[in-house]
Amino acid sequence: MTNADPSDHDSPLPVARTVSELRTQAALWRREGLRIGFVPTMGALHEGHLSLIDCAFAHSDRVVASIFVNPTQFAPHEDLDSYPRQVARDLALLADRGAHLAFTPGREEVYPADFSTMVQVKGLDEGLCGASRPHFFGGVATVVAKLLNMAQADVAVFGEKDYQQLLIIKRLARDLDIPTQIIGGPIIRESDGLAMSSRNQYLSVAERAVAGRLNVEMRTAIMALRSGAKTGETLAQLRETLNQADGASVDYLELRSGDDLSALPENAVLDQVSLATGRLFAAMMVGKTRLIDNMPLSPADQ
Numbered sequence: 001m002t003n004a005d006p007s008d009h010d011s012p013l014p015v016a017r018t019v020s021e022l023r024t025q026a027a028l029w030r031r032e033g034l035r036i037g038f039v040p041t042m043g044a045l046h047e048g049h050l051s052l053i054d055c056a057f058a059h060s061d062r063v064v065a066s067i068f069v070n071p072t073q074f075a076p077h078e079d080l081d082s083y084p085r086q087v088a089r090d091l092a093l094l095a096d097r098g099a100h101l102a103f104t105p106g107r108e109e110v111y112p113a114d115f116s117t118m119v120q121v122k123g124l125d126e127g128l129c130g131a132s133r134p135h136f137f138g139g140v141a142t143v144v145a146k147l148l149n150m151a152q153a154d155v156a157v158f159g160e161k162d163y164q165q166l167l168i169i170k171r172l173a174r175d176l177d178i179p180t181q182i183i184g185g186p187i188i189r190e191s192d193g194l195a196m197s198s199r200n201q202y203l204s205v206a207e208r209a210v211a212g213r214l215n216v217e218m219r220t221a222i223m224a225l226r227s228g229a230k231t232g233e234t235l236a237q238l239r240e241t242l243n244q245a246d247g248a249s250v251d252y253l254e255l256r257s258g259d260d261l262s263a264l265p266e267n268a269v270l271d272q273v274s275l276a277t278g279r280l281f282a283a284m285m286v287g288k289t290r291l292i293d294n295m296p297l298s299p300a301d302q
């Protein structure tokens with residue numbers, strides 16, 4: 001592994017910057033009969049990311065984490081330039097967690113100047129985050145297809161925090177015959193239940209308090225649905241409650257199947273099947289920060 005960038009000289013774990021370096025190491029491991037686990041990230045790591053490293057270890061002998069802030073999944077008005085970049089800290093966290101290799105490609109390594117291919121996973125990319133961020137899943141699917149091909153790992157782990165993204169990645173791996181098993185890891189939350197996210201750093205103290213309400217109100221709505229409240233009315237009530245908080249504005253609240261994202265009945269009392277397989281999906285702006293969350297309706301899954 002080269003440490004071409006002087007800032008990496010003190011790196012607490014080996015760093016691959018090119019696909020060739022990554023594959024050289026992976027080939028050595030494979031020759032030793034070791035299974036490789038892969039955790040793609042955009043850095044600014046927190047316990048949610050690190051839990052995926054643990055999950056990768058449960059399925060493999062050597063764990064690679066990538067750190068790459070993917071430009072193709074950001075719209076021009078989004079936070080690509082201000083997205084938190086803390087590579088030295090991230091490398092220390094990865095080393096502490098036992099990861100064996102960090103893959104930190106530069107932009108040109110991933111997207112050469114004449115790059116011209118995009119991956120689209122139709123259907124699953126419609127609605128939820130696909131509605132308010134129409135460019136987003138094309139960018140995610142493209143970079144993840146590339147990263148999976150680069151790493152050629154046995155398993156790759158993605159968080160249920162981005163549940164729509166997880167299903168899209170499972171589908172693309174199957175459709176494109178990528179021989180990496182895709183595994184989902186549970187959502188890791190702060191002590192007040194807020195789903196951990198690199199973007200939580202953007203929140204002011206007052207916004208952070210509002211952000212903490214999202215999961216609490218979602219749980220209240222789920223309890224109501226389980227007790228026989230109708231879906232439409234419950235979501236309307238939830239929207240109203242969340243929108244009342246200072247600086248909060250709901251993007252979407254939807255009930256969908258956790259298996260294939262098909263919509264649950266619109267204004268109905270949910271039957272046992274819907275309660276067993278359904279999830280509540282939410283996105284909300286708090287000030288300028290976009291938060292997402294999702295939860296199963298079934299108590300057995302919580």
Ligand code: AMP
Nearest residue numbers: 041042043048158159161162187188196
């Ligand atoms: P990101 O760096 O935000 O692109 O996330 C990298 C991976 O970490 C994705 O698979 C995310 O779903 C996952 N992830 C992010 N936040 C959490 C969380 N709070 N709990 C579990 N996984 C997470």
